[in-house]
Amino acid sequence: MARGIWVFAEQRNGELKKVVFELLSEGRKIADQLGQELWAILLGKEVKGLVEKLAPYGADKVLVADDEKLEKYSTGTYTKVISDLIREHQPFAFFLGNTAMGKDLAPRVAERVGTGLSSDCTGIELVDGNLHFVRPIYAGKAFAKTVCPEARPVMATIRPNVFPVSEPDAARQAEVVEVPVQVGMEDLKAIVKEVVKQASGRVELTEADIIVSGGRGMKGPENFKILEELADVLGAAVGASRAAVDAGWREHQYQVGQTGKTVSPSLYIACGISGAIQHLAGMSSSKVIVAINKDPEANIFKVADYGIVGDLFEIVPLLTEEFKKLLA
Amino acid sequence: MHIVVCVKQVPDTMEVRIDPKTNTLVRAGVPSIINPYDIHAVEEAMRLKEKFGASVTAITMGPPQAEEVLRKAISFGVDKAILLSDRAFAGSDTLATSYVLAQAIRKLSEEQPVDLVLCGKQAIDGDTAQVGPGIATRLNIPQLTYVMKIDYLDLEKREIQVQRKLEGEREIVKATLPALLTVTKDINELRYASFPNLLRAARYRPLLWNKESLLLEEGRLGIKGSPTAVRRIFAPPEREGGEIIPGGMDNPEKAAAELVDKLITTKIIADR
Ligand SMILES: Cc1cc2nc3c(=O)[nH]c(=O)nc-3n(C[C@H](O)[C@H](O)[C@H](O)COP(=O)(O)OP(=O)(O)OC[C@H]3O[C@@H](n4cnc5c(N)ncnc54)[C@H](O)[C@@H]3O)c2cc1C
Numbered sequence: 001m002a003r004g005i006w007v008f009a010e011q012r013n014g015e016l017k018k019v020v021f022e023l024l025s026e027g028r029k030i031a032d033q034l035g036q037e038l039w040a041i042l043l044g045k046e047v048k049g050l051v052e053k054l055a056p057y058g059a060d061k062v063l064v065a066d067d068e069k070l071e072k073y074s075t076g077t078y079t080k081v082i083s084d085l086i087r088e089h090q091p092f093a094f095f096l097g098n099t100a101m102g103k104d105l106a107p108r109v110a111e112r113v114g115t116g117l118s119s120d121c122t123g124i125e126l127v128d129g130n131l132h133f134v135r136p137i138y139a140g141k142a143f144a145k146t147v148c149p150e151a152r153p154v155m156a157t158i159r160p161n162v163f164p165v166s167e168p169d170a171a172r173q174a175e176v177v178e179v180p181v182q183v184g185m186e187d188l189k190a191i192v193k194e195v196v197k198q199a200s201g202r203v204e205l206t207e208a209d210i211i212v213s214g215g216r217g218m219k220g221p222e223n224f225k226i227l228e229e230l231a232d233v234l235g236a237a238v239g240a241s242r243a244a245v246d247a248g249w250r251e252h253q254y255q256v257g258q259t260g261k262t263v264s265p266s267l268y269i270a271c272g273i274s275g276a277i278q279h280l281a282g283m284s285s286s287k288v289i290v291a292i293n294k295d296p297e298a299n300i301f302k303v304a305d306y307g308i309v310g311d312l313f314e315i316v317p318l319l320t321e322e323f324k325k326l327l328a
Numbered sequence: 329m330h331i332v333v334c335v336k337q338v339p340d341t342m343e344v345r346i347d348p349k350t351n352t353l354v355r356a357g358v359p360s361i362i363n364p365y366d367i368h369a370v371e372e373a374m375r376l377k378e379k380f381g382a383s384v385t386a387i388t389m390g391p392p393q394a395e396e397v398l399r400k401a402i403s404f405g406v407d408k409a410i411l412l413s414d415r416a417f418a419g420s421d422t423l424a425t426s427y428v429l430a431q432a433i434r435k436l437s438e439e440q441p442v443d444l445v446l447c448g449k450q451a452i453d454g455d456t457a458q459v460g461p462g463i464a465t466r467l468n469i470p471q472l473t474y475v476m477k478i479d480y481l482d483l484e485k486r487e488i489q490v491q492r493k494l495e496g497e498r499e500i501v502k503a504t505l506p507a508l509l510t511v512t513k514d515i516n517e518l519r520y521a522s523f524p525n526l527l528r529a530a531r532y533r534p535l536l537w538n539k540e541s542l543l544l545e546e547g548r549l550g551i552k553g554s555p556t557a558v559r560r561i562f563a564p565p566e567r568e569g570g571e572i573i574p575g576g577m578d579n580p581e582k583a584a585a586e587l588v589d590k591l592i593t594t595k596i597i598a599d600r
């Protein structure tokens with residue numbers, strides 16, 4: 001019988017992704033409820049030192065594939081190593097972060113071992129000994145509950161920042177198992193030449209994780225500069241209401257709303273936007289909404305998780321400064 | 329060169345609504361469109377065709393009415409289009425879907441070897457982003473996902489180099505051909521369909537392949553061949569107003585600092 005909860009311990013340049021600790025924390029709970037073990041799967045070159053970071057968050061065992069061929073991520077090599085491990089040990093479930101790497105790797109592994117995969121999950125439920133996943137569909141307008149009744153492992157990629165990280169327990173130890181790495185030319189058909197830090201070229205609205213948007217309250221096109229400065233600090237895209245677009249301050253491709261783009265970033269910051277129903281239609285599936293508006297009665301506050309009643313020309317630059325300090 | 333583009337018909341998610349009472353999808357009056365990423369894949373195939381010369385085939389798996397998206401592809405200049413349709417395909421998850429698409433690409437390769445398969449980065453209905461990698465795995469060819477630019481294609485050396493769009497980074501990757509790419513919208517700007525192509529599209533009848541023409545195994549299709557099932561769909565909870573951070577008017581410094589602190593301590597913004 002398939003047993004064990006596995007978590008992919010994604011690292012880049014020797015640093016574990018934050019989502020790994022979220023997966024371990026959630027995985028630990030599920031493993032305890034099922035009376036199974038929690039294993040972390042760690043691939044890379046000279047990464048054994050990371051094991052001590054995984055144990056406190058609940059890993060019973062860490063499978064380490066340490067090899068210079070695994071120094072940089074490549075779909076072929078990572079798929080080969082992980083699929084071989086899955087075939088050998090037959091775990092019950094395997095979770096990966098829904099990160100650039102997880103999104104590329106998980107479907108290839110699932111296909112290789114012939115199992116089901118639910119991607120970008122925001123919820124996991126244990127029902128009668130099986131896992132159900134909640135995942136956003138239709139560009140965030142709705143959710144689906146998916147199941148994988150028979151095939152094993154049950155695979156899922158989990159959206160970062162959804163599950164809380166539990167308190168680490170420094171006394172916990174994990175057993176370390178080094179696994180042999182067998183990758184051939186066949187697995188090396190694609191090689192990464194270089195990773196380039198993205199210059200300021202701003203992210204596309206519908207793909208942005210954070211959006212800073214401005215409306216009629218911006219008063220003129222020149223003032224969008226203060227939103228761009230905030231967006232630069234956050235790696236965000238800049239959107240606009242129809243009023244701002246109709247006034248010619250921004251191009252139509254940046255309009256959010258019923259007749260513009262539908263977006264569902266993890267954070268939407270609305271500045272000088274009243275919150276008309278047609279605007280909300282395009283952004284109310286955002287995970288967190290922040291509103292800055294001088295009118296305490298503005299409709300936007302009815303959907304905002306956090307609001308500041310104030311002058312955006314004062315507040316926005318202060319936010320930029322504050323984030324700069326903390327994110328530098 | 330032979331390029332295959334995979335296109336999917338999707339409901340226009342701008343119009344989709346979930347009835348919050350019954351938790352069912354309100355599809356009445358919702359137009360079906362070509363998946364917005366897939367049209368960029370078609371456009372990219374046309375640009376490669378102009379540069380290197382190529383025959384371009386578009387395929388879709390879906391019900392008979394999905395042939396509409398093939399006509400759209402033809403209007404962009406695609407040479408040939410094939411509808412993969414069979415009752416047995418209904419209820420397919422990504423594993424079963426990529427099985428059918430991969431078999432179709434194999435069959436096309438018998439006529440003329442396929443050098444490049446292009447897909448969208450994801451479909452806006454299922455939103456899984458799994459089918460591209462699924463096809464590549466079955467064909468045992470490299471996958472280059474989230475491609476925002478093709479740097480070069482060398483048909484002599486059988487090599488392609490692309491830029492992949494990652495979180496705040498670009499990755500430059502080289503792969504051998506044949507390869508499969510999934511593309512983002514940054515890869516190109518769409519151009520208007522030409523009049524002759526529009527005319528051709530209006531009259532075009534795609535080829536129809538079913539499970540017999542593709543020699544598919546019944547057990548790997550549709551619900552039977554799908555490890556994953558969708559149990560139910562539901563509307564997101566209604567939003568309620570949250571917290572107003574005080575002092576916005578008379579102490580903006582404090583209000584701004586408090587907001588930033590909240591966004592960071594609640595992990596909404598990652599403390600890098
Ligand atoms: C068929 C149809 C389709 C539509 N589609 C869209 C659409 O896709 N997208 C869209 O956005 N709209 C759309 N609209 C228009 C929509 O109804 C609103 O008119 C529009 O959203 C208003 O934009 P706004 O919030 O920027 O402007 P306003 O409603 O004028 O609000 C400006 C806000 O800025 C605040 N403000 C002013 N100065 C400051 C300051 N210094 N500091 C802080 N706050 C300040 C004000 O208090 C006010 O709340 C559509 C309308 C129709 C009829």
Ligand SMILES: Cc1cc2nc3c(=O)[nH]c(=O)nc-3n(C[C@H](O)[C@H](O)[C@H](O)COP(=O)(O)OP(=O)(O)OC[C@H]3O[C@@H](n4cnc5c(N)ncnc54)[C@H](O)[C@@H]3O)c2cc1C
Pocket residue numbers: 116117118119135137144146334335336337363365366387388389390420421422423425429446447448449450451452453454455456457458459460556558561
């Ligand atoms: C609400 C909902 C939730 C679902 N959740 C899951 C799930 O968690 N796991 C799962 O395995 N399945 C799931 N499915 C089933 C899945 O959507 C279908 O298998 C679908 O045919 C392919 O997945 P996708 O739409 O996510 O495509 P993606 O993988 O996102 O599509 C990527 C690209 O593949 C190509 N492509 C995809 N489908 C076709 C096609 N039919 N014809 C031609 N090219 C195509 C296109 O180029 C497209 O841009 C779900 C379906 C729905 C409606």
